[in-house]
Amino acid sequence: MRHFSTISCLKSQPFHRFPPFSPLRIFSGFRSMIIPEEPYLGFAALCHIAGAFCLIPALLHTRTPQGTIAWLISLLAFPYIAVPFYLILGRRRFSGYVETRRRQTDPESSWGELTDKITNCMAPYAVQAADAPGKIMHTLSDIVRLPVCRGNSCRLLIDADHAFPRIYDAIMNAEHYILIEFFIIKNDSVGQNLKDLLIERARAGIRIYMLYDEIGSHKLPPGYISALRKEGVNIEPFNGKRHFLSNILRLNFRNHRKLVVVDGATAFIGGMNIGREYLGKGALGYWRDTFVQLEGPSVQQTQISFLEDWNWAMLKSGPSSLPCLCWEITPQREDETVLMLPSGPADVIPAWKTAIIALANRARERLWIATPYFVPDEGVMAALQAAALRNVDVRILRPERADHILVKLSSFTFLRDLDTYGIQVWAYQKGFLHQKVILMDDDIATVGTANLDNRSLALNFEITAVIHSPAVCAEVKAMLEKDFASSKKESLEDYNNKSLGFKMLCNLARLMAPVQ
DSSP: OOOOOOSGGGTTOOGGGSOTTOHHHHHHHHHHHHSOSSHHHHHHHHHHHHHHHHHHHHHHHOSSHHHHHHHHHHHHHOHHHHHHHHHHHSOOSOTTHHHHHHHHTOTTSHHHHHHHHHHHHHGGGBOOOOSHHHHHHHHHHHHHTOOOEEEEEEEEEESHHHHHHHHHHHHHTOSSEEEEEESOBOSSHHHHHHHHHHHHHHHTTOEEEEEEOTTTTTTOOHHHHHHHHHTTOEEEETTTTOOHHHHHTTTTOEEOOOEEEETTTEEEEESOOBSGGGGTOSTTOSEEOEEEEEESHHHHHHHHHHHHHHHHHTTOOSGGGSOOOOOOOOOOTTOEEEEEEEESTTOSSOHHHHHHHHHHHHOSSEEEEEOSOBOOOHHHHHHHHHHHHTTOEEEEEEESSOSSHHHHHHHHTTHHHHHHTTOEEEEEOSSEEOOOEEEETTTEEEEESOOBSHIIIIIEEEEEEEEEOHHHHHHHHHHHHHHHHTEEEEOHHHHHTSOHHHHHHHHHHHHTGGGO
16 A cells, blocks of 8 residues: 655655545545645646636736636646746736835925925916816826926927937036936947937036936946946946846836936927937837927926836835925926926826727817827727718728837737727838827827827826927927828728738737737
8 A cells, every 4th residue: 555654753654554534644645636646646736736826816816817717727637837927927006116106295294294395386387278178188188196286397309310419408407407308229339329318418517316217227337337426426226126926027017118318407308218219220120209308397307207216126115215306397488397206117097008998988079199009908999980970081000111110010900909999000101100199189299208009098007298288299290291191091991801811810929919
């Protein structure tokens, strides 16, 4: 008869020698089920137990029924693979950052006092508008807890040829401090130029605070960072020096923001990162992108977004850990109305998704969306379709060339749902289109870092300028009309004529949309 091991002195006792109902026999049988003698059976049991524990959060917190079913089946049938994937990819909230933000909004905390001070500085410029665009702005204002402010100026910077010189000039003219945050920083000629410029300014006594995303900037060598730190530049990864396991569990979340603030007087945000390809010198050729230069209260709102990220990166939770910044506002004669919209996985209400749906619901004439990645969720798609049914001119402008092949394949599967409702899809032909711009009627334009895919809607930290200005909207309209002139209108027939294998590949790619 087979022998089973049990506690210390009874190791050599055969299982059949215990009385039928003795505690030792019951304990030995239970132990053999939980920890079998064969190592691979023990590993299998451990995986299934871990899968069972993951079922509860998967059932309670997954955003869609389809996602819930997919995780439940995977965790039950293939826990060896599904459990580690779920721990990394299945989480929808950015733990820790949420608690940090909650402390900032607590009126009795020192963070709350700082927030009140900043908000009071903006109070003289806060506006309340009763028209449809104003209602959209104030809805979003309530979500991000920032006021809609007049007294701004907004200047479109089309492509890196215009944006980078403006940013470099502002950095060169800095008198007190510079805030820099980019998703990707590369150690190429553009990255070296920025590094040399920052070192020069640091030697001149300018305080510099710099954030980068560890995933986006994974190729950035330690020497690049150490050279900046040696000269006094405060440069940190977004997730800071947290322990290895916690950073592994946050791999699916990215800080996708790209911003520069100089002296609290000028801010830049947009689609470009730091690298040669953004100058059109990469494999994709000409790079079509857009930044916006801001002055006025919108600069202080941009600083608030940076401070939240800096506080998280520095593992601190109080104002004493933050850089001393300028909160004085200089109103601009253009007097444009702007709301800065920081968004990300720490949102209680998803700010970027809400913004797109609100714009689609309020649009009366046009809703033009330029995005490099178009993989919307059901809520956004329904809002776009409803707008088209109201005879709104809904257009999606995306690139013909792709830098992420899975996203491009996924986007093909939406053609039927778009074409049926009369939504136009245009493919940019001149090069790679990377700008993130929306135009609603002649009333609201958005320029920022957020795409129209699952990452920007749920997983990435983003920042977008929501601008209520007829003058800026006219500029954005003229800009997009030029882009449409360099584009080709796509048709459902083109997709239908593709091979069966290509269509299957597209639909397989769409299954991976939540993590693309």
